[in-house]
Amino acid sequence: xxxxxxxxxxxxxxxxxxxxxxxxxxxxxxxxxxxxxxxxxxxxxxxxxxxxxxxxxxxxxxxxxxxxxxxxxxxxxxxxxxxx
Amino acid sequence: xxxxxxxxxxxxxxxxxxxxxxxxxxxxxxxxxxxxxxxxxxxxxxxxxxxxxxxxxxxxxxxxxxxxxxxxxxxxxxxxxxxxxxxxxxxxxxxxxxxxxxxxxxxxxxxxxxxxxxxxxxxxxxxxxxxxxxxxxxxxxxxxxxxxxxxxxxxxxxxxxxxxx
Numbered sequence: 716x717x718x719x720x721x722x723x724x725x726x727x728x729x730x731x732x733x734x735x736x737x738x739x740x741x742x743x744x745x746x747x748x749x750x751x752x753x754x755x756x757x758x759x760x761x762x763x764x765x766x767x768x769x770x771x772x773x774x775x776x777x778x779x780x781x782x783x784x785x786x787x788x789x790x791x792x793x794x795x796x797x798x799x
Numbered sequence: 800x801x802x803x804x805x806x807x808x809x810x811x812x813x814x815x816x817x818x819x820x821x822x823x824x825x826x827x828x829x830x831x832x833x834x835x836x837x838x839x840x841x842x843x844x845x846x847x848x849x850x851x852x853x854x855x856x857x858x859x860x861x862x863x864x865x866x867x868x869x870x871x872x873x874x875x876x877x878x879x880x881x882x883x884x885x886x887x888x889x890x891x892x893x894x895x896x897x898x899x900x901x902x903x904x905x906x907x908x909x910x911x912x913x914x915x916x917x918x919x920x921x922x923x924x925x926x927x928x929x930x931x932x933x934x935x936x937x938x939x940x941x942x943x944x945x946x947x948x949x950x951x952x953x954x955x956x957x958x959x960x961x962x963x964x
Contacts, residue, residue: 751873755885758865761847765940
């Protein structure tokens with residue numbers, strides 16, 4: 716009896732693998748399609764980020780220049796106030 | 800249970816799980832490509848992006864090119880369909896399939912994406928080659944208005960994709 720049960724389970728398992736293999740593959744493929752493209756998206760963002768480094772450095776330089784000019788302007792204003 | 804019966808069952812089980820027990824992943828081939836002449840390698844990488852190069856542009860935006868990898872079991876058509884859906888989710892993007900491109904390692908798919916950036920409209924050119932369950936993606940980014948200046952160099956670079964050991 717045990718033997719019959721064992722071989723029944725074995726054959727059902729083997730059979731099920733064969734029968735549902737295509738369906739399982741389709742489900743896996745659909746799931747993967749949902750998440751596919753992350754590499755392409757990562758590549759796009761990395762390329763744009765790298766390309767904009769120059770722009771970022773320029774922007775930071777511009778901000779630093781303006782900040783420096785404002786600082787100098789306020790310093791000279793302060794010193795002129797003191798001289799009065 | 801006799802010893803023989805036990806051995807037979809053990810053998811059957813071993814055969815059933817042989818693949819999962821002893822399956823070893825073959826090492827992936829190393830992709831190589833030649834960047835445009837005089838472009839500089841950038842110390843920038845991520846889980847997908849393996850190597851990047853850039854050059855000084857006419858404006859603040861530096862044209863760049865990188866190589867990325869993504870494991871996939873999808874066909875090239877389904878992969879392209881997936882990335883089209885992903886990019887088109889942003890209504891400001893304009894994605895186009897430009898057909899195929901012959902590389903040293905086979906036929907790849909060429910796509911173009913126009914997207915808005917703080918510096919203006921940026922054009923992304925991508926060459927996608929799916930080989931042995933991996934998508935090899937070469938991506939070039941240039942300002943759309945400067946695209947004509949770099950198009951030839953980028954295409955030549957994409958064509959140079961090959962695989963080492």
